[in-house]
Amino acid sequence: MSEHLNILYGFGRPLSPFYGLAMSIRAAFYKKGLLRKQRLPVPVISVGNLTLGGTGKTPMTIYLAKLLRAHAPAIVSRGYGGRAKERVNVVADGSGIYLDAVTAGDEPFYMAENLPGVPVVTSRRRLDGGRYAVDSLHARTVILDDGFQHQALERDLDLVLFKVDSFLGNNRVFPGGDMREPLMALRRADAFVLTCVNDTNRERAQAIKRALLKKFPQIPVFTAEYHPICLVTPNKKEIGLAEAKRKAFFGFCGLAQPASFVRSLESAGLQTVGFQVFRDHCRYFKPELEFLKKRIAGCSANALVTTEKDMVKLAGKELPLPLYALRMEMRPEADFDAFVLGKISSTS
The missing domain is CATH 3.40.50.300 (P-loop containing nucleotide triphosphate hydrolases)
Structure with missing residues (x-):
């Protein structure tokens, strides 16, 4: 807490x-x-x-x-x-x-x-x-x-x-x-x-x-x-985890318990070079996106990864790197x- x-x-x-x-x-x-x-x-x-x-x-x-x-x-x-x-x-x-x-x-x-x-x-x-x-x-x-x-x-x-x-x-x-x-x-x-x-x-x-x-x-x-299944792009294309492991990700999410997403990224074997937590149910307006861009600029990431629930709120938003969401299965x-x-x- x-x-x-x-x-x-x-x-x-x-x-x-x-x-x-x-x-x-x-x-x-x-x-x-x-x-x-x-x-x-x-x-x-x-x-x-x-x-x-x-x-x-x-x-x-x-x-x-x-x-x-x-x-x-x-x-x-x-x-x-x-x-x-x-x-x-x-x-x-x-x-x-x-x-x-x-x-x-x-x-x-x-x-x-x-x-x-x-x-x-x-x-x-x-x-x-x-x-x-x-x-x-x-x-x-x-x-x-x-x-x-x-x-x-x-x-x-x-x-x-x-x-x-x-x-x-x-x-x-x-x-x-x-x-x-x-x-x-x-x-x-x-x-x-x-x-x-x-x-x-x-x-x-x-x-x-x-x-x-x-x-x-x-x-x-x-x-x-x-269990992590794959990554998905905003247009719903699926990317296998084996392929995803070749990327360096900057992760972020707006969840009540973000630590669970961090563990999911680890269990998927994804390489993260930075991570940012936003408030639960964050809408990703201009201030949040500008802050995210500044955080990304200081690291060696070549892709972004978030949750599927966060991704749906980022439709049409301009991001500096390709965006993926980690698909999980209950x-x-x-x-x-x-x-x-x-x-x-x-x-x-």
């Missing part, structure tokens, strides 16, 4: 008990029916987390959409950071993409680009987006991106993701820490997924798995790894697919 964030959490710590209590009361109201939950006529899967920041929700959402292609999935996202303000915004309808990354938000646009044939919509109220996906886009399964705290919509499978290296952060509830809700909110989950498992943290992942099973013995725990453990498909089949 950065020193800047530590200071902010220090100021917010006295308010954490009140925020945690408010979230617990809200959850209790939904459980008792004092706040109304509504159901769609198709199976609904929520992909979410308990903590702030990245845990791999977008890669998991993409993975599920591919797994469930036979069930006509549609993705409903809040569209964080996007400029579209309609009740429901159609990013893609399964036959074409209609909003760019600035309008839709970088993550919905990224999902639409990587899931041809799968509708993607954004809506502040997931219920509105889900209804539109079913009624107008003929979805037979709805996947909620970042849906764990959005309890107004009933779901048939609630997946909660944890990044192994960060897990619960500082174990405090916002605004004094990383947790969006108190720990016992996890009783709503149907399964936990520990993401970003690799050889260096595998023992930690197993320790976390044992702790979760001890605390919530009725909830299964799965693990998932990320690989959950073997039993995960059967678990998901079994849940969907039982509710269809």
Whole structure:
């Protein structure tokens, strides 16, 4: 955790008990029916987390959409950071993409680009987006991106993701820490997924798995790894990693947890001669691009490398070197697919 964030959490710590209590009361109201939950006529899967920041929700959402292609999935996202303000915004309808990354938000646009044939919509109220996906886009399964705290919509499978290296952060509830809700909110989950498992943290992942099973013995725990596949250019041409290893890259990203991208570059065997971190969901306006150009000028790089989510926000931007994005693939453990498909089949 950065020193800047530590200071902010220090100021917010006295308010954490009140925020945690408010979230617990809200959850209790939904459980008792004092706040109304509504159901769609198709199976609904929520992909979410308990903590702030990245845990791999977008890669998991993409993975599920591919797994469930036979069930006509549609993705409903809040569209964080996007400029579209309609009740429901159609990013893609399964036959074409209609909003760019600035309008839709970088993550919905990224999902639409990587899931041809799968509708993607954004809506502040997931219920509105889900209804539109079913009624107008003929979805037979709805996947909620970042849906764990959005309890107004009933779901048939609630997946909660944890990044192994960060897990619960500082174990405090916002605004004094990383947790969006108190720990016992996890009783709503149907399964936990520990993401970003690799050889260096595998023992930690197993320790976390044992702790979760001890605390919530009725909830299964799965693990998932990320593997570098190739590089892609802005026009979607794929470059093999063997060829890419001949280049000297300057890396950059705008992620909540940039260290994970650095590790991905290392695992891909790419040579980096410099690296720059930008704020999460950075839009790469002129000041950021000018700063990036100055950083690149002082090193021996002959190419740039970033994440696919960052690349979608750089379309049409002038850069001093060729740009590539590292394509990663999520690989959950073997039993995960059967678990998901079994849940969907039982509710269809």
